[in-house]
Structures are given as structure tokens and as C-alpha cells.
Amino acid sequence: MRSILLKSHLKTCLFVNGLNNFNAYSNSALRKNHTSQGPLTILSEDEQFFKETVRKFSQEQITPLIKKMDKEHKIDNELVKKLFENGFMAIEIDPEYGGSGSSFMSSTLTVEEIAKVDPSVSVLVDLQNTLGNNVLTKKGNEEQKVKYLPRLAQDTVSSFCLSEPSSGSDAFALKTVAKKDGDHYYINGTKMWISNSDIAGIFYVFANTDPSQGHKGVTCFIVEREQEGFSIAKKEDKLGMKASGTCVLHFDNVKVHKDNIVGKIGEGYKIAITFLNEGRIGIGAQMVGIAQGCLDHTIPYTLERKQFGTSIFDFQSMQHQIARAVTEVETARLLVYNTARLVDAGLPFIKEAAMAKYYASEVAGKVTSICIDWMGGVGFTTDFPQEKFYRDCKVGPIYEGTTNIQLNTIAKFIRKEYEK
Numbered sequence: 001m002r003s004i005l006l007k008s009h010l011k012t013c014l015f016v017n018g019l020n021n022f023n024a025y026s027n028s029a030l031r032k033n034h035t036s037q038g039p040l041t042i043l044s045e046d047e048q049f050f051k052e053t054v055r056k057f058s059q060e061q062i063t064p065l066i067k068k069m070d071k072e073h074k075i076d077n078e079l080v081k082k083l084f085e086n087g088f089m090a091i092e093i094d095p096e097y098g099g100s101g102s103s104f105m106s107s108t109l110t111v112e113e114i115a116k117v118d119p120s121v122s123v124l125v126d127l128q129n130t131l132g133n134n135v136l137t138k139k140g141n142e143e144q145k146v147k148y149l150p151r152l153a154q155d156t157v158s159s160f161c162l163s164e165p166s167s168g169s170d171a172f173a174l175k176t177v178a179k180k181d182g183d184h185y186y187i188n189g190t191k192m193w194i195s196n197s198d199i200a201g202i203f204y205v206f207a208n209t210d211p212s213q214g215h216k217g218v219t220c221f222i223v224e225r226e227q228e229g230f231s232i233a234k235k236e237d238k239l240g241m242k243a244s245g246t247c248v249l250h251f252d253n254v255k256v257h258k259d260n261i262v263g264k265i266g267e268g269y270k271i272a273i274t275f276l277n278e279g280r281i282g283i284g285a286q287m288v289g290i291a292q293g294c295l296d297h298t299i300p301y302t303l304e305r306k307q308f309g310t311s312i313f314d315f316q317s318m319q320h321q322i323a324r325a326v327t328e329v330e331t332a333r334l335l336v337y338n339t340a341r342l343v344d345a346g347l348p349f350i351k352e353a354a355m356a357k358y359y360a361s362e363v364a365g366k367v368t369s370i371c372i373d374w375m376g377g378v379g380f381t382t383d384f385p386q387e388k389f390y391r392d393c394k395v396g397p398i399y400e401g402t403t404n405i406q407l408n409t410i411a412k413f414i415r416k417e418y419e420k
């Protein structure tokens with residue numbers, strides 16, 4: 001039943017957008033298994049289908065818009081529509097609510113493929129799938145799912161609103177409060193760095209319902225864009241990921257009904273931690289995509305560019321650097337894929353997610369930087385894509401938990417494993 005719905009959903013999407021991938025789809029859609037028991041890089045047919053469809057879509061639909069969107073600091077409206085129409089914004093949402101009902105691994109592959117082309121677009125797709133949709137799918141009650149999941153699958157972007165001006169790494173020191181009055185709560189405070197908030201319609205807002213309880217008072221509310229007292233303020237002018245809107249949000253007595261609490265009162269802390277752990281895998285995938293995309297633009301150049309009468313790839317010192325970079329990207333990819341498969345298998349993955357995010361961010365920084373070196377002078381210009389990959393990946397070690405925070409998490413596990 002599930003696969004038939006998936007088939008019908010994807011068939012419609014692909015038909016609507018004339019992507020002519022129906023053959024690829026037909027070959028894959030009837031296979032139910034989302035997970036592969038073999039080597040990590042061998043994909044199930046469902047996963048392969050996602051990867052191929054997204055790859056083609058990214059090349060055809062995103063590539064022509066990269067420069068314009070980076071310059072205008074905005075993701076093209078028509079592109080957002082197409083991302084929805086093709087099912088890329090609702091990969092794991094159950095077909096019952098209009099999603100594709102696929103796996104976390106498919107979300108991971110989608111993010112990687114899009115990041116190879118435009119990392120800013122991958123922020124949108126990543127956060128929608130690995131954070132926004134999963135919060136409601138896994139923690140929402142039936143009424144909330146019926147009300148919001150079809151919108152999230154069809155046309156509405158969500159934002160995850162945790163960080164504030166004075167609470168970043170120490171996220172649960174947040175100051176936004178939600179005061180109860182009858183069946184409603186009144187939210188007051190300011191959120192900062194909220195991705196996709198320039199275009200989002202649904203906001204998961206973490207606010208403290210009882211500051212005397214510290215992090216145990218943090219509660220997750222659904223707020224809609226049009227609500228009175230809610231305003232989207234400054235859009236940050238960033239180093240990279242420029243097309244991805246990152247804004248400050250103000251909440252001035254925003255009235256929210258108790259039915260819009262996700263999970264229980266005081267459960268916001270657990271919800272945020274749980275989904276950020278999954279989200280980190282998406283950031284890992286994004287960083288792998290960025291590094292790979294940059295290599296894909298650079299290695300052909302090293303083969304073509306001639307100095308001293310031979311291609312620069314022919315120099316052994318260049319070959320060693322290139323071999324090392326490609327190996328590091330593959331290592332990061334394996335960490336990311338393994339962690340995604342742990343999620344799909346319902347196995348513990350927190351340490352692995354921290355490792356994947358930390359390592360993939362580090363590799364993306366190193367690889368995009370050295371790709372610019374290999375390009376020589378032209379790598380330092382905006383005529384070539386390396387400088388954008390380099391700028392875009394700089395946020396990898398910062399958002400969804402900085403590298404130090406990931407290393408803290410890994411170290412906690414190491415201590416537990418070794419302490420007697």
C-alpha cells in the first residue's frame with residue numbers, strides 16, 4: 001500500500017514537472033526496501049532513484065539560478081515551488097499526509113546531491129526534511145499531523161527557532177518565555193539566526209513556560225507566520241549560504257493555543273536535542289556534497305590546465321594532494337551514510353552523528369580551500385564556483401552545534417566507554 005502511494009505521489013510530481021524520469025521511477029518504485037544490508041555506498045533502488053532524480057533536477061533547475069540567488073540573497077520562488085512539486089520537501093512524510101514516505105537515507109542523499117550544486121538550496125531542503133517535518137511526524141499528535149503535515153508536504157516551509165542573541169551553544173539558557181493564561185500561552189522574546197524564516201509559514205518556537213525549572217521548562221510551540229505580535233526582522237548579510245535567509249524574529253505577546261504545543265510542556269529540551277542530533281547528519285551530508293561538488297569542478301581543470309608542457313594533474317605532488325582530498329571526502333561520506341543508516345535502523349546514533357558533522361565540516365573546509373589553490377589565480381575569482389563552495393562551507397563547523405560542541409559529545413561517549 002505504502003509503495004503504491006509513493007509511486008502515485010512521485011509519478012504525479014515527475015509528470016507535473018516534466019522531468020522525464022518516469023522510467024527511472026518505474027524501475028524503482030515497486031521496491032519497498034529503504035535500507036541496504038551491504039556496503040554503505042550501495043544504495044537500495046528507492047535511494048538510487050532519489051539520488052538520480054535529485055541530481056538531474058539540481059543540474060537542470062538549480063544550476064541556472066545559482067549566481068542570481070547568491071547575489072539577491074534569496075531562493076527563487078519558482079524553485080521553492082518546484083522543490084515541493086517534486087516531493088523533495090517531504091521525503092519522509094507518510095504518503096497519507098502527502099509525502100513520499102521514504103527513508104532518512106533518502107533525505108541524506110537528497111541534501112548531498114543538492115549541496116553539490118547549490119549549498120544554500122540544500123539548507124532549505126535539509127532543514128525541512130531532517131528537522132521540521134520530523135518534529136511533527138515523530139512528536140506531533142494526530143490533530144497536529146492532520147493540520148500541518150499536508151501543508152509541509154505541499155507548499156509550506158518550516159523554521160526551527162531555538163537560538164537567541166544570548167544563547168547559542170548554551171541553547172537552553174534561552175530567554176524567550178511563554179506565559180499561560182487559560183487555554184493559551186503568550187510568547188515573548190527574540191530568536192536569532194533562524195534559517196529559512198524569510199519564507200517559512202510554520203515556526204517551531206522553543207520558549208520557557210517555567211524559567212524556575214531551567215531547561216525542564218522549555219516547551220515547543222507551533223507558531224504561524226501571520227500571528228499577531230510575531231515579526232520577522234533583520235535578515236543577516238552573511239559570508240556564505242547567502243541565498244538561504246537567516247533572520248531575527250520577535251515575539252511580542254504572541255497568543256498560541258495549548259493545542260499548538262508539540263509533545264508535552266517541558267519536553268522542548270528533549271525534542272530540540274533529539275532532532276538536532278538527526279539534523280547534524282543532514283549538515284554532514286551537506287558538507288560532503290559541498291566538498292564533492294567543488295572537487296567535481298576542480299579535478300577536470302587540473303587535467304586540462306597545462307604548465308611546464310604537461311597537465312598540472314601530472315605532477316606527483318598534485319596527484320598526492322588530490323588523492324588525499326578524495327579519500328577524506330569518501331571517509332566523511334561513509335561516516336554520514338553509516339549514521340543515516342543507523343537512524344533508519346532505529347539504532348543509537350548520537351556519537352556517530354556528532355562525528356559525521358564534525359568531520360565532514362572539517363573536510364569540506366580543507367577540500368574547498370585546497371581546490372582554490374589547485375585552480376591558481378582563477379580560483380580566487382567569482383567566475384569560478386570554488387570561491388562560493390569555500391564561503392558556503394564555512395558555516396559547517398558553526399550551525400546545529402559548533403565543532404567544539406560535537407567534540408564535547410564525542411568525548412562524553414568516549415569517557416563512558418572507557419571509565420570503569
Ligand SMILES: Cc1cc2nc3c(=O)[nH]c(=O)nc-3n(C[C@H](O)[C@H](O)[C@H](O)COP(=O)(O)OP(=O)(O)OC[C@H]3O[C@@H](n4cnc5c(N)ncnc54)[C@H](O)[C@@H]3O)c2cc1C
Nearest residue numbers: 160161162163168169193194195246398399400401402404
Ligand atoms: C547561517 C546560520 C544559520 C543558523 N540557523 C539556525 C536555525 O535555523 N535555528 C536555530 O535555532 N539556530 C540557528 N543557527 C544558530 C547556530 O546554531 C548557532 O550559531 C550555534 O549553535 C553557535 O552559537 P553561537 O553563534 O551563539 O556561538 P557561541 O555559542 O557563542 O560560541 C562561540 C565559540 O565558543 C565555543 N564554545 C561555546 N561553548 C563551548 C563549550 N562548552 N566548550 C567549548 N567551546 C565552546 C564555540 O565552539 C564557538 O567556537 C544558525 C547559525 C548560522 C550562522
